[in-house]
Amino acid sequence: MEAKNLQMNKNQGRFKVVLPLIFLLLFTGNGFAETTDTRQNTINVTGTVTSATDGMPLIGVSIVVKGTTEGTVSDMNGNYRINILPNVTLVFSYIGYITQEIAVGGRRTVDIVMEESAETLSEVVVTALGIGREEKSLGYSVGKLGSEEISKVVHENVLTSMAGKVTGVTINSTGGTGSTVSMVIRGATSMSTDNQPLFVIDGVPMTSSVNNVGGFGKDNLVDYGNAISDIDPESIESVSILKGPSAAALYGTRAGNGVVLITTKKSGRKGGMKVEVVSNTVFDIPSKYLDVQNRLGFGYRSYTNSAFPNGIIPAYNTSEVTGAGPELNKGYWQVQPFAPLDANGVPIPTELISHPDNYKNFINGNAITTTNSVAISSSSDRVNYRLGVSNMTNRGLVPNSDLNRNNLTLSATSTVVEGLTVGTDINYTRNWADNRPATQERGANPLQWAAWIPPNVDIRKMKDYKLGGNEVLTIGKGWENPYFLAYGINNSFKRNRLIGSVSATWEITPQLSLMGRYALNRSDxxxxxxxxxxxxxxxxxxxxxxxxxxxxxxxxxxxxxxxNHWDNFLTCPI
Incomplete structure (x- = not known):
C-alpha cells in the first residue's frame, strides 16, 4: 500500500513539472510564429539618393524608419537598401539639404532627389574685398558669428562676447571691464609681435594692439584698453573671421595674423520707419576671492606661551616683518597698527584677531554695466538708412573705478539715378573714464596692496586715510594704503574715434559694375x-x-x- 502511494506521489510530481513546460512551449511557439509572420511581411526597399542641384549621388544620407531607430545610410554611389514593413514612412536627412518624409506604400524601389536648404544657399560670407561670396566657394576657412550670438550674453567688448564661440580662436582679457582684450587666431606665430589680427569694420582697416598701457608716476601703469573696445557690440550685424593666409592677401603683412571682418547693422527690407530700443544691465558678482593666509599675523619669529607667559608680545617694526608672526585667535596681545592710546599717549596692546575678509571688504560688492541703445531705420526704393545711438556706463569692482562710452552709427544708401548708388557707413565713438586703476605688480595697484594687508589688521580702519597735510594713514613705513591708491590716484582718459567710409557703385550692365570707396579711421x-x-x-x-x-x-x-553664368559655371568677381 505504501509503495503504491509513493508511486502516485511521484506521478503527481512529474505532472506538476511537465504542465508548466507545456504552457511555456505553447506561448513560445505562438510568439515565434508571430515573429516569423512579421518578418515574412517585410520587404527589401532599394533606391538612389541624388542632389537636385547637379544630379550627383549623395553619400552618407541618413534613411530612418519614422518613429524608430531602425535605418541605414547611402553608400559611395548614393544607393541604399533597407528591410522594412511595406507601409512605413522613411525619413531622408542630410546636412545642408531639406529633410524629406516618404511613405513607402508597398514599393520596393524608392529613389529620392534632395533639394538644398534655403538657409544653406543664403550662407554668404563677406570676403576681404567686401564682396559677398558663398562659403563653399572660398578656398580658406571662415568662422562666423551673427548678431544674436554676439548679444546673447551682453559684454562691453565685442571680443569677450565672442569668447568660446569660434573654433581655433583664443580670446583673453588682461583685467576687468575696459581692459585690453587679446585675440589670437590659430595660435601665436611670432615671438616679437602681439599676434593680433587686423580688424576691418565696414571695409575700414583698424589695428588693435595689446600694447596700450601707460601712465605717469612711479609704478603707476594703467591699461586703457585697445582700439576694438571702441566698437559697440549692439551695432554689429555679423563677424567673419578669415583664418587662411590667402584670405588676408589684400592687406599684406599687417594681416599676417588673420582678418576679422565686422559688418554693422543696416536697414531692413522695404517698409516704413522702424524703431528699436534695447536696454540691459549686467552685474558682475565675485564668486571666489583671492586665497591669502589669515592664520598668522605679520612678524619675524615664532611665538609660544612659554616665551611670553603673560600673553603680551612686543611690538614689531612693520618695515622688517617677513610674514611668519604669531598665530591669531589664540589669546595673544600686541601693540598693533592703529592701536588706541592711554592717557599718556602710549599705545595699548590689543588682542591679535584674524580678519579673513579684508580683500572682500575692500572691493565693491558687485560691478554694474548698463547699456541703453535706440535705433531708427527706414527703407524705400530710393533711400535706405539706419541711425543708432547707444550709451554704456560701468562701475567697476575696484572702488572709484568707472568706464563710459557713447556710440553713434549711421548706415545709408541712396539711388541717385538708375544704376548709380551712393552710400556711407559712419561709426563715431567717445570713450572716457574718471579713473582707471593701476594694474601692474606692486606700485600703485590697489588690489595687490589690499591682498597684502596683514590679516590681523582690519582693512576697513584704513578707509579714512587723510591725516592732514601730506600724511596718509598706513600700517607703517614702506606700506601703501589701498584706499588712498583707489581715491588719491586718478588716471582719467578721453578717446574719440571716427571710422567711416563713403562709396559709389555704378552698375554699367547687369554683369559689370564699378565701385569706388574712400575710408577713414581717425582717433585722438x-x-x-x-x-x-x-x-x-x-x-x-x-x-x-x-x-x-x-x-x-x-x-x-x-x-x-x-x-556671369555659363551653364553651372560662375566666374568670381575680379
Whole structure:
C-alpha cells in the first residue's frame, strides 16, 4: 500500500513539472510564429539618393524608419537598401539639404532627389574685398558669428562676447571691464609681435594692439584698453573671421595674423520707419576671492606661551616683518597698527584677531554695466538708412573705478539715378573714464596692496586715510594704503574715434559694375594722471601728467566686378 502511494506521489510530481513546460512551449511557439509572420511581411526597399542641384549621388544620407531607430545610410554611389514593413514612412536627412518624409506604400524601389536648404544657399560670407561670396566657394576657412550670438550674453567688448564661440580662436582679457582684450587666431606665430589680427569694420582697416598701457608716476601703469573696445557690440550685424593666409592677401603683412571682418547693422527690407530700443544691465558678482593666509599675523619669529607667559608680545617694526608672526585667535596681545592710546599717549596692546575678509571688504560688492541703445531705420526704393545711438556706463569692482562710452552709427544708401548708388557707413565713438586703476605688480595697484594687508589688521580702519597735510594713514613705513591708491590716484582718459567710409557703385550692365570707396579711421586721446601727496612712489608732493595723441589712416580703393553664368559655371568677381 505504501509503495503504491509513493508511486502516485511521484506521478503527481512529474505532472506538476511537465504542465508548466507545456504552457511555456505553447506561448513560445505562438510568439515565434508571430515573429516569423512579421518578418515574412517585410520587404527589401532599394533606391538612389541624388542632389537636385547637379544630379550627383549623395553619400552618407541618413534613411530612418519614422518613429524608430531602425535605418541605414547611402553608400559611395548614393544607393541604399533597407528591410522594412511595406507601409512605413522613411525619413531622408542630410546636412545642408531639406529633410524629406516618404511613405513607402508597398514599393520596393524608392529613389529620392534632395533639394538644398534655403538657409544653406543664403550662407554668404563677406570676403576681404567686401564682396559677398558663398562659403563653399572660398578656398580658406571662415568662422562666423551673427548678431544674436554676439548679444546673447551682453559684454562691453565685442571680443569677450565672442569668447568660446569660434573654433581655433583664443580670446583673453588682461583685467576687468575696459581692459585690453587679446585675440589670437590659430595660435601665436611670432615671438616679437602681439599676434593680433587686423580688424576691418565696414571695409575700414583698424589695428588693435595689446600694447596700450601707460601712465605717469612711479609704478603707476594703467591699461586703457585697445582700439576694438571702441566698437559697440549692439551695432554689429555679423563677424567673419578669415583664418587662411590667402584670405588676408589684400592687406599684406599687417594681416599676417588673420582678418576679422565686422559688418554693422543696416536697414531692413522695404517698409516704413522702424524703431528699436534695447536696454540691459549686467552685474558682475565675485564668486571666489583671492586665497591669502589669515592664520598668522605679520612678524619675524615664532611665538609660544612659554616665551611670553603673560600673553603680551612686543611690538614689531612693520618695515622688517617677513610674514611668519604669531598665530591669531589664540589669546595673544600686541601693540598693533592703529592701536588706541592711554592717557599718556602710549599705545595699548590689543588682542591679535584674524580678519579673513579684508580683500572682500575692500572691493565693491558687485560691478554694474548698463547699456541703453535706440535705433531708427527706414527703407524705400530710393533711400535706405539706419541711425543708432547707444550709451554704456560701468562701475567697476575696484572702488572709484568707472568706464563710459557713447556710440553713434549711421548706415545709408541712396539711388541717385538708375544704376548709380551712393552710400556711407559712419561709426563715431567717445570713450572716457574718471579713473582707471593701476594694474601692474606692486606700485600703485590697489588690489595687490589690499591682498597684502596683514590679516590681523582690519582693512576697513584704513578707509579714512587723510591725516592732514601730506600724511596718509598706513600700517607703517614702506606700506601703501589701498584706499588712498583707489581715491588719491586718478588716471582719467578721453578717446574719440571716427571710422567711416563713403562709396559709389555704378552698375554699367547687369554683369559689370564699378565701385569706388574712400575710408577713414581717425582717433585722438587725452590721458591725465593726478597723484595726491602721500604716495611713497612720488614723495615730492605727488605728481601730475597729461599727454595727448592722434592717429589717422585713410584708404581709397576701386573695384570692378564682373559676373556671369555659363551653364553651372560662375566666374568670381575680379
Amino acid at each position: 586721446e587725452t590721458r591725465e594722471t593726478k597723484i595726491d601727496p602721500g604716495y611713497s612712489g612720488e614723495p615730492n608732493n605727488g605728481a601730475y601728467g597729461i599727454v595727448t595723441s592722434e592717429s589717422s589712416e585713410a584708404n581709397a580703393d576701386v573695384l570692378a566686378t564682373y559676373k
